Amino acid sequence: MDQFLQQTFSGLAFGGIYACVALAVVMIYQATDHLNFAQGEMAMFSTFIAYSLLHHGLPYWWAFLLALAISFVGGVLVERIVVRPVEGTGVLNEVIVFIGLLAIFNSMAGWIWDYTIKPFPSPFPKHVPFGITFVGPHEFGVIGVTLVVLAAVFLFLRLTPVGLAMRAAAQNPDSARLVGIRVGWMLALGWGLAAAIGAVAGIMVAPIVFLEPNMMQGILLYGFAGALLGGISNPVGAVVGGFVVGVLENLVGTYVPFIGSQLKLSVALVLIVTVLVFRPSGLFGYVVVKRV
Amino acid sequence: MALLEVSKLEAFYGQTQVLRGLSFTLEEGSVTTILGANGAGKTTTLRAICAMVRTSGELTFDGQRIAGKATESIVRRGIAHVPEGRGTFVRLSAEQNLRLGAYARRDAAGVEEDLERVYGYFPRLKERRGQQAGTLSGGEQQMLAVGRALMMRPRLMLLDEPSFGLAPLLTEELFRILGAISRERQVSMLVVEQNASLALGIADQAYLLETGRIVMSGSAEEIGKDESVRKAYLGY
Amino acid sequence: MAESKPDTRRLAALASGARLSRSQVLGLVLALAGAVVLPSFISDYRAFQYTMVLIYAIAVLGLNILTGYNGQFSLGHAAFYAIGAYTAAIMMEQWGIAYYWTLPVAGIVCLVVGFLFGLPALRLEGLYLALATFALSVATPQLLKYDPISPWTGGVQGVTITKPDPPFGLQISQDRWLYYFALAVLIVMFVCAWNLLRGRTGRALKAIRDNPIAASAMGVNTALYKSLTFGVSALYTGVAGALGAIAIQFVAPDTFNFYLSVTFLVGVVIGGLASIPGAIFGGLVIVFIPNFAEQVSKAAPWAIYGVFLILFMYFMPTGIWGFIRLLYARFTRGRLATGTPRATHTETAATNAKRRNA
Numbered sequence: 001m002d003q004f005l006q007q008t009f010s011g012l013a014f015g016g017i018y019a020c021v022a023l024a025v026v027m028i029y030q031a032t033d034h035l036n037f038a039q040g041e042m043a044m045f046s047t048f049i050a051y052s053l054l055h056h057g058l059p060y061w062w063a064f065l066l067a068l069a070i071s072f073v074g075g076v077l078v079e080r081i082v083v084r085p086v087e088g089t090g091v092l093n094e095v096i097v098f099i100g101l102l103a104i105f106n107s108m109a110g111w112i113w114d115y116t117i118k119p120f121p122s123p124f125p126k127h128v129p130f131g132i133t134f135v136g137p138h139e140f141g142v143i144g145v146t147l148v149v150l151a152a153v154f155l156f157l158r159l160t161p162v163g164l165a166m167r168a169a170a171q172n173p174d175s176a177r178l179v180g181i182r183v184g185w186m187l188a189l190g191w192g193l194a195a196a197i198g199a200v201a202g203i204m205v206a207p208i209v210f211l212e213p214n215m216m217q218g219i220l221l222y223g224f225a226g227a228l229l230g231g232i233s234n235p236v237g238a239v240v241g242g243f244v245v246g247v248l249e250n251l252v253g254t255y256v257p258f259i260g261s262q263l264k265l266s267v268a269l270v271l272i273v274t275v276l277v278f279r280p281s282g283l284f285g286y287v288v289v290k291r292v
Numbered sequence: 293m294a295l296l297e298v299s300k301l302e303a304f305y306g307q308t309q310v311l312r313g314l315s316f317t318l319e320e321g322s323v324t325t326i327l328g329a330n331g332a333g334k335t336t337t338l339r340a341i342c343a344m345v346r347t348s349g350e351l352t353f354d355g356q357r358i359a360g361k362a363t364e365s366i367v368r369r370g371i372a373h374v375p376e377g378r379g380t381f382v383r384l385s386a387e388q389n390l391r392l393g394a395y396a397r398r399d400a401a402g403v404e405e406d407l408e409r410v411y412g413y414f415p416r417l418k419e420r421r422g423q424q425a426g427t428l429s430g431g432e433q434q435m436l437a438v439g440r441a442l443m444m445r446p447r448l449m450l451l452d453e454p455s456f457g458l459a460p461l462l463t464e465e466l467f468r469i470l471g472a473i474s475r476e477r478q479v480s481m482l483v484v485e486q487n488a489s490l491a492l493g494i495a496d497q498a499y500l501l502e503t504g505r506i507v508m509s510g511s512a513e514e515i516g517k518d519e520s521v522r523k524a525y526l527g528y
Numbered sequence: 529m530a531e532s533k534p535d536t537r538r539l540a541a542l543a544s545g546a547r548l549s550r551s552q553v554l555g556l557v558l559a560l561a562g563a564v565v566l567p568s569f570i571s572d573y574r575a576f577q578y579t580m581v582l583i584y585a586i587a588v589l590g591l592n593i594l595t596g597y598n599g600q601f602s603l604g605h606a607a608f609y610a611i612g613a614y615t616a617a618i619m620m621e622q623w624g625i626a627y628y629w630t631l632p633v634a635g636i637v638c639l640v641v642g643f644l645f646g647l648p649a650l651r652l653e654g655l656y657l658a659l660a661t662f663a664l665s666v667a668t669p670q671l672l673k674y675d676p677i678s679p680w681t682g683g684v685q686g687v688t689i690t691k692p693d694p695p696f697g698l699q700i701s702q703d704r705w706l707y708y709f710a711l712a713v714l715i716v717m718f719v720c721a722w723n724l725l726r727g728r729t730g731r732a733l734k735a736i737r738d739n740p741i742a743a744s745a746m747g748v749n750t751a752l753y754k755s756l757t758f759g760v761s762a763l764y765t766g767v768a769g770a771l772g773a774i775a776i777q778f779v780a781p782d783t784f785n786f787y788l789s790v791t792f793l794v795g796v797v798i799g800g801l802a803s804i805p806g807a808i809f810g811g812l813v814i815v816f817i818p819n820f821a822e823q824v825s826k827a828a829p830w831a832i833y834g835v836f837l838i839l840f841m842y843f844m845p846t847g848i849w850g851f852i853r854l855l856y857a858r859f860t861r862g863r864l865a866t867g868t869p870r871a872t873h874t875e876t877a878a879t880n881a882k883r884r885n886a
Binding site: 029035082085086089090091092093095096097099100101102103104106107108110111221224225228232265266269270272273276277280281282 | 595601648651652653654655656658659660662663666667670671790793794796797798801827828829830831833834835836837838840841842845
């Protein structure tokens with residue numbers, strides 16, 4: 001039982017990270033109707049920036065906040081400069097641009113900081129409060145931080161006028177323009193937020209998987225899977241999906257003996273795809289009724 | 293000086309030209325209607341004013357050039373467009389739709405006042421304020437669209453076929469309310485309609501559009517009495 | 529007039545690509561001639577590179593049939609390429625069968641597997657299909673390394689394949705022979721695809737892509753077509769995989785990963801979506817752009833590659849073939865043009881319209 005709890009909470013910790021990535025993916029998706037394949041690499045790049053800040057002597061939480069701010073601005077700039085020219089020209093064209101961004105971020109990170117694996121510090125105290133034993137201190141901290149970040153984003157989207165405008169711009173850009181919403185800037189804002197959330201995910205996961213340019217790739221996949229499992233049209237669903245995927249991955253890896261780490265990823269994905277075949281819009285997504 | 297001045301307006305969808313040099317004016321405080329059959333270019337005219345299609349020509353609102361500007365900055369000058377198809381934010385609630393109309397405004401107290409006023413004109417919307425807008429009926433969504441436009445406290449409202457898809461009784465009521473709004477709130481209106489008799493009922497000025505050109509213009513009364521218009525558009 | 533009826537039909541056929549105009553036939557003949565004489569002027573290694581161009585062109589055409597003509601998004605074609613490659617490897621090295629038999633077998637195996645994959649995929653749309661095929665790509669290397677089947681697949685190390693000799697004692701190098709072999713296969717497969725896509729089947733596929741509800745309302749058996757398209761698309765990519773294995777003489781699990789699937793997609797889009805000639809350009813892009821990128825910057829070649837991808841999308845959104853068609857149309861229209869386009873308040877209105885039409 002103890003091991004089950006441990007694996008579940010460990011899964012939840014990773015789940016929190018997947019949930020962050022899933023949320024970032026959903027935000028850009030709701031704003032642009034497309035999955036940003038470069039999300040993981042942007043998060044990794046942000047983590048490297050935090051790494052550099054730390055090495056310049058900045059205290060952890062200052063480096064954390066500054067990295068978030070830089071990522072936010074970076075996301076806005078990427079949307080305004082790189083993505084804007086292809087907006088509206090077709091799904092596949094945008095996908096190719098995202099792939100290009102992916103290649104650029106990955107390669108630049110390797111060029112600037114090289115490919116050696118680096119350790120990344122954890123900011124959390126060595127002992128878990130309330131005498132909990134089934135989850136490690138860093139994992140506990142990760143769950144806490146990601147919940148706080150996700151809650152902040154939800155509140156922003158649901159309660160503030162700008163959040164409402166962002167959702168409106170994403171759902172119906174034409175009507176949004178007609179009420180004076182600057183749709184282009186809402187999109188840029190969405191990218192900025194997504195980049196910041198991704199940075200949180202990267203900084204939280206780096207102590208566990210160690211920092212190197214390819215560290216986010218598996219995580220991005222799980223993030224996508226979580227977003228789709230929960231329902232790409234539903235931010236809450238995406239977050240839940242992320243947590244489910246985290247727990248699922250861990251439990252499958254631990255309890256299904258002949259799988260081991262080789263096939264863990266494939267099995268988790270197969271399970272998710274199976275769910276999707278029976279519920280094509282994800283667990284919490286709603287079906288968009290198509291009128292001809 | 294007229295509130296809206298349109299001069300030699302041309303509009304294109306891709307390579308196809310739809311408006312061929314429209315020129316007309318709209319006086320402040322008046323209701324003007326543009327009549328015409330399907331495909332005449334009525335909707336395109338409204339969209340051209342809001343820069344939603346490729347245009348050339350002169351467009352002046354309140355003395356300032358608006359041609360070539362972005363939609364969102366044109367509407368912020370006081371033009372509210374009730375589009376064809378209502379343009380509802382279907383996943384948001386009715387009230388959220390209305391509040392979005394006030395997005396660009398800074399006077400919170402005025403916004404609350406206007407919200408109550410909209411609910412006064414459209415009590416049905418008040419009943420359904422928390423309901424998801426996509427689940428409202430066609431007529432209710434039309435009211436919602438008009439309400440959202442009102443929330444902008446516009447000086448000019450552009451209405452694109454408000455009668456479309458609505459039952460006759462509902463349409464009459466809607467036009468009655470539009471007339472009331474124009475008088476009580478001093479909102480100028482440019483109404484594009486296929487239903488000529490309804491439109492002429494509330495309009496001061498009328499223009500007849502055929503294949504992208506104005507072929508007739510005058511007061512609503514004159515146009516309504518004209519033989520050819522009566523035969524072609526009013527059915528008698 | 530009696531003239532006008534056949535004229536309209538002819539115009540429509542020309543427009544849809546069902547018939548080739550005189551200039552198109554001329555272009556085709558020139559390209560073929562060029563392809564045939566090419567190996568005589570280049571080194572063996574270059575011949576190998578161009579063989580890979582042809583092979584990737586076949587794979588890209590396969591994906592294009594599915595994604596470009598039928599609108600089904602796939603990030604999983606590396607799996608079919610892998611199946612084709614391993615089929616060839618096993619047949620040649622384990623069972624000693626001649627290399628040319630591996631192609632039809634690889635094709636049929638992939639047709640079946642693709643069709644079977646296409647069946648549950650019917651339930652998935654757009655993104656969800658992308659994820660499912662993504663899962664396929666990710667699973668492929670892992671499955672290939674799976675211990676129980678390693679006696680056949682060679683496990684992590686893979687399988688080495690002996691290069692075939694030219695037949696009939698022809699006095700050319702193995703590389704050049706493979707080039708001609710691949711070229712022959714390409715011509716056959718491209719003609720088949722052209723035939724398939726220009727008739728009723730092609731129209732059905734495009735109808736399903738553009739408006740599936742309307743298509744099925746008109747009596748098109750959407751489910752059957754979509755699954756079959758998956759199968760045919762897999763067939764093409766599988767044949768390419770078999771050829772690829774023979775040309776490279778080596779198969780190993782880690783090469784058939786997600787990045788290969790992405791590479792095919794890049795070839796499809798940059799070459800030209802929903803176009804047959806585009807596949808050739810796709811092959812050229814896949815083989816030569818990474819090389820070029822490395823020449824530009826040894827330290828961060830993939831960054832240059834990424835920049836190329838983005839620039840292509842800015843300047844040639846319809847792909848290379850689409851761009852060529854645009855140029856051709858401009859030049860031929862130039863003879864009939866009556867004036868320069870008017871200056872319009874284009875910028876935001878056009879961008880708005882584009883967004884709406886996407």
